[in-house]
Amino acid sequence: MFDIFLVEDAGLEASDLKEKLESLGFTVNVASEIENVKEFKPDIVLIYTTPERMIEWSVKDLTVPFTFLIDFKDKAVFTGPHCCIDKPLNLEEIKQCTHFVFNKIILEEERYKNLFKYIDTCVAVYQPVDNGKDFIIKDFNRAAEQTEQVKKENILGKRVTEIFPGVEDFGLLEVFKRVYKTGNPEHFPISYYKDDRISGWRDNFVYKLPSGEIVAVYKDVTRQKQLEEELKEKEQLYRSIFDNTGSATAIIEEDTTISLCNKEFEELTGYSKEEIEGKKSWTKFVVEEDLEKMKRYHKLRRMDLSLAPRNYTFKLRDRWGKIRDIQLTIGMIPGTGKSVASLVDVTELRNAERKIRESREKYRAVVETAPNGVLIFDKFGRVVEVNKRALEISGFRKEELIGKDIKELAPRVRIDLVEIFDLFERAIKGEKIKEKVRSFTNLKGEKIYYIAYPSILRKNSEIMGLSLIIEDVTERYKAEKKIKESLMEKETLLREIHHRVKNNMQIIQSLLSLQAARMKEEETQRLLQECQGRIRAMSMVHEHLYQSETIAKINIKEYIEKLLEDLVILYKAKIKKKLKIEKIQLDLDTAIPLGLIINELATNSIKYAFPNGKGTITIKLTKQKNKIKLTIADDGIGLPENIKPEKTETLGLKLVNILTKQLNGKITHKTKPGTKFKITFPQNLKN
Incomplete structure (x- = not known):
């Protein structure tokens, strides 16, 4: 049953009423002052008072239902009681009124329970223990269960420090203690909670119930914090990209004002951010001949993005009046009237392009007037360029070569494709290619002797094509052939001479040997023998020369070995x-x-x-x-x-x-x- 707190006032006797209520099964506590209600914590208050004090009682800070027992019910209604009972008091009426109030309480509790249970905000109720030094978990709603990854039945009745060991370091326990002590609610701002089991960001509001219990209403804002961090990182990333794009970048408002620019834009224009942002229009940097066109683009782009070009060039005038060629890339920021412009100074590029054009013209003139034939192939082996000399050598017309595959052309002039492909393969590998005379028959039927010089055309290490320089050595080849034939004749003649000299020396040597055999004087024999040795030494030189591969050189090692061997044999040593x-x-x-x-x-x-x-x-x-x-x-x-x-x-x-x-x-x-x-x-x- 419920507990009733009966307040008697103005000396009125309430003991009779107390007995009647107790007979109905209620627990009744009687006091003379309403302040004692906090001590007993009843479910309902019955106030036994006079009409004069109704208003005074009604303004009391009562957090439990109250009922007046009094005459003049019409006056009591204005004080906002849950129920009023007219005198004389009737037990049945008191019973009905009391049950009405209790049913209302039960209904409100059910509503509270459903709200408590299904609200998406986390709610936890704590019962203070140890005079507010720690707190026991008394209730925990479904949202809190999901957030803290616990089951309500497993944690009720347990200390908050047991279930959430990080609560003290988190700082929330200190808030509980203060709220319990002062009764003043506190907002505990977003903080990070972490223990061995869970972690996350929490936003807490803590207040105290009249019962002394502490309620924490809070939200898990971890995802919000993550999104904030992601947003912050993205903002930093985009800002970093904006500031470090490598090109001058600016955000332009609908009224043409530059609202944001990066360091490169400052360097390009010569103005500081403080001088530009929110103060200068982009129109101030454009030369007169480009201005009207760009103003028109500015308007059209905001009407329909497709009506204005996204990329184009214009001339920019900087702070000092210097004119620069600019490549502009511009687009709209969705959902706004703002545009983002990226500017690249292509002045040097334009100058370089001009120089390249001039260089190409010079190169073309050099190639065209070169004494050797030049053919340029793309990476697929198709002819993309050929000079005049190559046409003269081959007999082709230019239109017969351009765009044609080398495999298609080679058979027409009897060029060995295997050799040509081998040349290019070795050139790709970076091997040194020796000069070699090759031949083909041109379209005029002439046999052409040539030396091929292949090279690889690369761009950033990627093969873009091949070049082949053809040196016509036909006349030189024929002349060298005649010279070689003449040299061979002379070499044959020299070998014959050396052979005959050697034979003549052997004859002389034989004559000296015969002469020595006839001499009786030993000294004369010795002298003749020495002469024989000297002639033999010279004869052997001629013998080695006509027998060697090169007519002009002798292998001295073989010569000395043979010479010494002959001397040892001669003198029988x-x-x-x-x-x-x-x-x-x-x-x-x-x-x-x-x-x-x-x-x-x-x-x-x-x-x-x-x-x-x-x-x-x-x-x-x-x-x-x-x-x-x-x-x-x-x-x-x-x-x-x-x-x-x-x-x-x-x-x-x-x-x-x-x-x-x-x-x-x-x-x-x-x-x-x-x-x-x-x-x-x-x-x-x-x-």
């Missing part, structure tokens, strides 16, 4: 040979004196250095930069003390000194132990 000969090509003027020097020094070592017939001869021939170094050494007994190679009267060493001078060389020697000669001379005697 049992010595060891150590050879370190680099592969050096020498001409006739160098090979003959060098061979004679080696012959003389090696012969001396074999004959005189080894009395016991055993030893080692070492010959080294190396190249150092542009000089050649010859070393001939033995490990024999050494030269006699009375013999000085540079002043000797012996024919062999004299000959060595003479031949060294002939080679423009220098000779040094060391003796004991053994004997070592070093001769250094330049490689190319002609220079």
Whole structure:
């Protein structure tokens, strides 16, 4: 049943009424002053008073239904009670009135519950505990359940600090405490709540109920904050884009005023933002010959965007009167009368275009008058340009070539397509292409010998086309062919000469051998034998020359090896040979004196250095930069003390000194132990 608070006034007896009400099952508390109602927290107040005090009671701040028990019901109605009962008091009437009020309370509670339950605003009711130091969750509506991701039945009766451990750091707990203490409602502005379970932005309004309970009415504004942040980021992004487009940008109002501009626009015009924004019209920057046209575009664009061009060029006059060529891109901001204009200074571009045109004309003139044929192909192999010389060489007319595929043209002049494609492929790879004479037959039936120079035309690393320069070398090719034929004849003749010289020397050598055999004097035989060795050394040079691939050069390594081998066999020596000969090509003027020097020094070592017939001869021939170094050494007994190679009267060493001078060389020697000669001379005697 419900609790009734009975207020008796003016000394009227209320005990009888109290008994009657209790007999009906109500709990009744009696007091003489209405202020005591806060202590008992009843469901209804019955005020037993006089007509004089009705108005006074009616203005009391009562938050529970009240009923007057009094005469003069018509006067009581104006005080706004929930019910009035006339005297004399009738128990049945009191019962009916009381139940009427309670039914009204129940109905209002149901309405409140439905509103509380289904409102889309979060509502939470908290019961203070520990004298307002903490709060227990007493009620939680559906919106709050969804926002906080909890079930009402799981959290009722639990402390707010248990369910929402971040509430103290959040700052809301302190608000609860203040509102509970002062009774003054507070708005807790949008703040960010976070714990291990949930997080989000909340906007709270907190107030205190007469019952002492704290109510928090709040909204989850997380999405709103996200949208605000996104909007802020987008505003920053668009502002950043506006300020950093790389081109001068301005927003133009319907009345032609510039309301916003970026740094590039300042630099382009020479005016600061403060001087431009909201103060200057775009018309002030346009030269007179473009102004009327642009004013017309300005009006048409606002009538229908399609009536005015979006891109065009005009001339702009800056602060100092300098005229600039401007490429303008302009469009409307939807839903407004404003337009956005982007201006690019193309003055330098126009100047560059003019220079390019001039350069192209010069290039075309150079190509057209070039002594070589020039063909330009696109990346698909179609001819896009050809000069006069190429037409003369090929026999084609220009209209027969332009637009035609190289695969279509090649068979007509018998060009090897595989070779041409290989040339272009190597050019694409960046390989160095050697000059090679090729041939084709032009439309006139003439055989043309040519050298092709392919190159790749690129733009930003992308292949845009190919060029082919054709050098007509027909006359040169024919002349070179004749020269080669003549050289081959001369080379054949020279080989024959070397062969005959070698044969003649062998005859002389044989004659000397016969003569020596008849001589009885040993000295004469020795001299003739030495002459034979020298002739053999020269003869071998001629033999190697006519047998070598190149008639003008001799492989000195093979020559020295053969020469030393022949000497060892001739003198029947049992010595060891150590050879370190680099592969050096020498001409006739160098090979003959060098061979004679080696012959003389090696012969001396074999004959005189080894009395016991055993030893080692070492010959080294190396190249150092542009000089050649010859070393001939033995490990024999050494030269006699009375013999000085540079002043000797012996024919062999004299000959060595003479031949060294002939080679423009220098000779040094060391003796004991053994004997070592070093001769250094330049490689190319002609220079």
